[in-house]
Amino acid sequence: MSIRNPVAFGASAVLALALSVTAVSAAESLIDVPSSVCQTCHKEIYKQWEGSMHANSVAMKDPIHGTFYKKVIGDPLQAGVTTKDGKFPVCIQCHAPNAAIQNSTKLDEKPTYSEGVNCVACHTLKRFNGINGPNGKLQLGMLSYERSSGLQGPAGFPVGLQKLATATDMFGGAGAGDGGDKPNPHLGEPVTMDGTEIPALPMEPNATLMKTNDACMGCHDKRNNSHGVPLCATGNEYMASKSDVTCQYCHMPMVGNTADHSMGGGHDGGMLKRSVVFTMRAEKAGETIDVVAKLKNQQPHALPTGAPFRNIVLKLTAYNANGEPVWENAPEHPAQDDPQAYFAYLLADDAGKDAMPPTATQLGADTRLRPHEERTLSYEIPAKDVALVRGEVQYNLLWKVLADKFGHLPEGLRSSRTIAVAEAKI
Ligand code: HEC
Ligand code: HEC
Ligand code: HEC
Ligand code: HEC
Ligand code: HEC
Missing domain, CATH: 2.60.40.2360 (Intracellular proteinase inhibitor BsuPI)
Structure with missing residues (x-):
């Protein structure tokens, strides 16, 4: 987590910094973990994500977004780009969230920047604070979330005693679709898989965020242009409909034993x-x-x-x-x-x-x-x-x-x- 980005530095992060310096540096390194690391075990999910607009959301990869980005903001490969009034380009908060966290506009600087909305961008979101900031301004994309130093999982991953004698373990092997038992790096220790060293990827249970619209709304609720005219407003439309069917229900249907990460929409x-x-x-x-x-x-x-x-x-x-x-x-x-x-x-x-x-x-x-x-x-x-x-x-x-x-x-x-x-x- 970058101290240069004070808004993303939520209350719990300040607390974490006070309590444990290592927890904060773990967050720093987790957001630098590229999706290829996750691919080692979660092959099926990786394939679905790779073909999605989330994996292609940066200006260099999505030609429609890229066209607008270059017109409105500038060169996506250049450091220190600002808007006309000297601000960090808001587009990056949603289209290249890992670059936003680290205040970078050079979107090829790290693999995790050009991967756009990648595994760790979503799976480190801890709490959704809404897109309406305290000062009446919109806080969009990553600015609407508190993030965690651990990965967030939907199913209630066990993080306490791993050897409960009476519990049934639903966490053996990375997903039915991926085949076979896999060593589990989410228990907090590094593991080896097919000869590859996998760092510890600690996991916390977070059904509240991962299984609800909160996982999507920070980027999909509403966005205004600089004149206050709403451009995309999917979340607002949804809330007005008073529906209680979650975004995941349609956009991440269960395929076999895993939630589909293709997340199709207008391109699908x-x-x-x-x-x-x-x-x-x-x-x-x-x-x-x-x-x-x-x-x-x-x-x-x-x-x-x-x-x-x-x-x-x-x-x-x-x-x-x-x-x-x-x-x-x-x-x-x-x-x-x-x-x-x-x-x-x-x-x-x-x-x-x-x-x-x-x-x-x-x-x-x-x-x-x-x-x-x-x-x-x-x-x-x-x-x-x-x-x-x-x-x-x-x-x-x-x-x-x-x-x-x-x-x-x-x-x-x-x-x-x-x-x-x-x-x-x-
Ligand atoms: C609040 C998050 C957010 C911000 C900020 C944001 N976008 Fe987007 N943008 C999205 C989402 C989500 C989509 C895709 C779904 C949709 O169309 O709503 C999208 C889609 C687009 C598309 C259509 C892409 C396509 O493949 O057709 C363009 C163009 C675009 N954005 C340009 C921009 C530009 C330029 C900026 C900055 C000036 C920006 N966006 C800021 C979230 C955001
Ligand atoms: C060495 C193999 C391995 C690697 C690499 C790996 N995982 Fe996992 N993962 C597992 C296993 C095993 C499980 C438990 C079985 C399952 O739920 O599929 C799991 C489960 C999960 C879960 C489900 C947790 C829950 O609460 O349901 C998530 C989310 C997850 N991994 C995300 C990731 C992300 C993101 C990465 C990359 C940063 C990653 N994994 C890398 C092996 C791996
Ligand atoms: C746009 C956000 C987003 C991205 C990007 C994303 N995930 Fe997920 N992932 C979720 C959500 C939300 C769930 C929970 C779905 C549910 O249970 O309703 C989830 C669930 C999972 C699970 C649990 C599987 C299951 O079926 O319950 C695994 C494993 C996982 N993701 C791994 C990954 C990996 C690996 C990547 C990158 C290749 C990735 N995710 C990218 C949002 C995301
Ligand atoms: C960190 C920001 C972020 C989060 C969180 C996020 N998205 Fe997105 N999403 C985007 C961006 C950016 C795009 C547009 C990519 C583009 O077209 O350039 C997008 C595109 C999409 C699309 C459109 C695909 C298409 O075919 O045009 C769908 C559907 C979608 N997201 C669903 C979801 C769902 C469901 C969740 C929650 C589980 C979610 N997203 C969470 C940023 C995000
Ligand atoms: C009942 C199923 C259903 C639910 C629930 C649902 N969607 Fe969709 N969504 C679709 C379908 C079908 C499409 C394609 C048609 C369209 O664009 O409206 C779509 C399209 C989209 C797109 C593509 C926009 C683009 O520019 O390409 C986005 C983004 C999106 N949905 C986000 C969400 C979010 C966020 C939620 C939760 C607040 C949600 N959806 C809830 C079925 C659903």
Whole structure:
């Protein structure tokens, strides 16, 4: 834990420093433990995490974040970078938490910095203090947490007497999916695994944090731009929904005997497919076809949630018997052609015109599906020649203006992904 970062230096850390200098230096070294060390035993979890956006959250690895970071903040490989008003770049508090703890903006300085949200970043979070600081300012990402000198585990890892004669031990071997018994470095002593020396990785039980939304909210609750306009607000949306289904329940489902660490969202086709119930009814009534399309958000947060430029469009097409389109709800883009079919979170400038996240001074229209909302869209389509009506729900990571502008991004990040389809034969 760095003394240069007074805000992260919570009350319990001060106490720990007073009681034991070794505990604090252990924390210093734990946050420098790269995920490859954990991989030695937790192979399956490592693989899931490695492919997640958590492992790819730094500006050098996530091309969308990187584009904004370079525009708003600067070079991610340079030390001592500050914002225009001389502050430590807030992005790092969430996108490169281990660098934030050590006050570094040179994000390739240590493997644990460029690993982004890695094993130890999450597994040393001890207590969530909320994102509203005492001075009325937001304390975001790592600033909202007290951290520990030991790893935090969800299941109530035994840290007292290891040799209780009557207890059943659920902690033999690192996870069913990982196969076989493994030596356990979490009991406080170094171990050897396949010839590799593993340092002591002491573990503390912390179901209160690890099994609840507290493990996520510091980074996922809400973030404002410098004008106070909320950019991402997944946690706020969730709290307004009064749901008590945890984030882990959906984002870390149990696969076999382990909690899945893939944590998919907008980049994950599988999660997106399951996010919406899309149904469509079409009935011919004389010269027209009455179409009723329904979209139901399955989540206790908005759909789409997260970064403001996420958006969904409904494309409705009527085909003739030869499979040729004869009618479309939005030949160009629904933002102009059919606003009810555009589900987006828009930001605006003082004049009310569309604005980018860093410069927005107010919210624009928010037409996303609210938590658990079902939206009904009605259409009257000219019936002439129509043999089939097809609806496609398409997810976009970026507003169209950004997808067009950011030609340097990989095609997969700029193009639409179809997440649900419904057809009606006429
Ligand atoms: C030498 C092998 C080994 C290494 C390396 C290792 N672990 Fe473990 N880990 C184990 C074993 C064995 C268990 C107990 C069985 C289980 O729960 O899978 C365990 C359990 C855990 C648990 C579950 C605790 C609970 O309360 O349920 C967490 C969390 C964990 N390890 C995190 C880590 C992290 C983070 C790292 C890297 C900093 C790491 N481990 C490195 C062997 C290892
Ligand atoms: C974004 C935060 C986050 C990251 C990153 C993360 N974990 Fe976890 N991990 C959790 C949470 C939360 C749980 C508890 C899930 C539950 O029990 O509900 C957990 C549970 C575990 C467990 C217990 C397994 C089980 O099925 O109960 C192990 C072992 C573990 N993590 C190891 C790792 C390793 C190794 C890495 C890095 C490769 C890692 N974690 C990265 C948040 C994280
Ligand atoms: C230390 C901060 C931090 C914590 C704690 C954290 N996350 Fe994240 N999470 C991030 C960042 C940063 C990203 C965005 C990475 C990017 O796109 O560049 C992210 C991305 C995600 C995504 C989006 C993936 C996608 O496909 O776009 C999901 C889902 C997610 N996190 C779920 C969780 C859950 C569930 C928890 C709690 C168990 C959690 N996170 C805890 C920082 C964090
Ligand atoms: C009922 C299941 C469910 C629960 C509970 C849930 N989510 Fe999600 N989440 C999803 C699905 C499905 C998606 C993909 C569709 C979307 O973006 O809304 C998603 C998307 C996301 C994303 C991706 C945003 C992006 O920009 O790509 C984040 C971040 C996220 N959720 C965080 C959370 C957090 C934090 C919680 C707890 C407060 C939570 N979710 C609770 C199912 C759930
Ligand atoms: C409070 C934590 C937090 C802070 C501070 C933060 N972000 Fe993020 N950011 C996230 C999370 C979580 C996600 C992914 C889920 C989502 O979209 O909400 C994300 C996603 C993004 C994305 C979308 C990435 C993608 O793959 O599509 C961009 C761009 C981004 N952030 C830029 C920034 C910039 C630039 C800053 C600093 C000016 C910043 N963020 C500060 C938490 C944060």
